[in-house]
Amino acid sequence: MAFLSEGEEGNILEVRGGKGVVQKLSDLGLTPSTKIKVIKSNPPGPMLVEVRKARIALGRGFTMKIMMANGEGL
Amino acid sequence: MTTIALIGNPNVGKTELFNRLTGLKQHVGNWPGVTVEKKTGKYTNGGEVIDVVDLPGTYSLTAQAKDELIARNYLILDRPDVVINIVDGTKLERNLYLTLLLLEMEANVVMALNRWDLVKEKHIEVDTNKLSQSLGIPIIPTVATTGEGLEELKKAVMKAVQTKENRQKNGLTYGEDVEQAITGIETSIKKDWNLSKNYPSRWLAIKVLENDTQALDLIKDSPQKREIMGARG
Numbered sequence: 001m002a003f004l005s006e007g008e009e010g011n012i013l014e015v016r017g018g019k020g021v022v023q024k025l026s027d028l029g030l031t032p033s034t035k036i037k038v039i040k041s042n043p044p045g046p047m048l049v050e051v052r053k054a055r056i057a058l059g060r061g062f063t064m065k066i067m068m069a070n071g072e073g074l
Numbered sequence: 075m076t077t078i079a080l081i082g083n084p085n086v087g088k089t090e091l092f093n094r095l096t097g098l099k100q101h102v103g104n105w106p107g108v109t110v111e112k113k114t115g116k117y118t119n120g121g122e123v124i125d126v127v128d129l130p131g132t133y134s135l136t137a138q139a140k141d142e143l144i145a146r147n148y149l150i151l152d153r154p155d156v157v158i159n160i161v162d163g164t165k166l167e168r169n170l171y172l173t174l175l176l177l178e179m180e181a182n183v184v185m186a187l188n189r190w191d192l193v194k195e196k197h198i199e200v201d202t203n204k205l206s207q208s209l210g211i212p213i214i215p216t217v218a219t220t221g222e223g224l225e226e227l228k229k230a231v232m233k234a235v236q237t238k239e240n241r242q243k244n245g246l247t248y249g250e251d252v253e254q255a256i257t258g259i260e261t262s263i264k265k266d267w268n269l270s271k272n273y274p275s276r277w278l279a280i281k282v283l284e285n286d287t288q289a290l291d292l293i294k295d296s297p298q299k300r301e302i303m304g305a306r307g
Contacts, residue, residue: 019285020138023134023136023138024134024136024138027133027134027136027171028133029167029168029171051168053164053165053166053167053168054162054165054168
């Protein structure tokens with residue numbers, strides 16, 4: 001997810017991390033196959049994403065752990 | 075005396091509603107041992123004084139984050155008579171996760187479906203009757219900024235206090251495999267009278283299954299510990 005640019009959308013493939021990371025992100029609604037949209041991205045700073053109609057800010061570290069299945073055929 | 079707690083995701087209008095309910099009679103303090111603000115206030119309804127506690131805004135109720143743990147400890151240990159779950163009506167899907175966690179704790183939940191004006195403005199259709207039925211809790215549309223729905227909310231709270239004992243349990247299940255594991259652990263937990271008296275047994279069973287640090291700590295001294303851990307597999 002960290003490499004998406006502003007305005008890009010995609011679906012989450014998986015969250016790669018320990019139990020704590022996976023728990024925290026799923027609490028925020030970031031679960032596999034959830035659609036997200038990048039609202040703002042300020043590398044190497046945090047990202048603002050829209051998920052389930054809510055906007056949340058994520059630290060870069062978190063976004064690196066979220067693998068995206070991006071669009072066509074993937 | 076009746077105590078109610080307010081809980082909800084951050085930025086749903088929780089504090090606004092709190093201020094609306096309590097007027098200026100609130101008191102800001104600290105939760106013991108940590109620097110998260112604790113706000114309490116009161117209001118009277120039909121001659122009865124209702125104490126209101128504003129819990130930290132949270133998305134979840136894990137034992138990992140300080141604010142979540144405070145909210146969770148308060149709900150589990152202090153057992154307020156009613157928990158008002160404030161929900162942003164325009165972000166239902168996201169907000170309902172916390173609602174389910176509250177129901178899992180067997181809290182006596184009344185939902186304030188806030189930002190109702192925005193819900194209508196954005197032409198979002200929410201079938202409150204159906205939602206109320208499937209969750210088994212009363213749902214009151216509110217607009218915290220104008221005070222709309224506040225009287226109805228107070229009425230619903232009073233009613234929830236009176237009907238606390240025969241409140242229906244929610245029937246949320248997690249599929250056969252998980253349910254089997256939960257039931258196994260729950261059966262063992264119920265054999266420890268001390269545990270099942272103090273905590274909702276199904277909630278505790280789920281937390282043990284999740285390897286939740288606090289839940290594991292709770293069963294640490296239980297005579298049933300071996301059996302509970304055995305059932306956990």
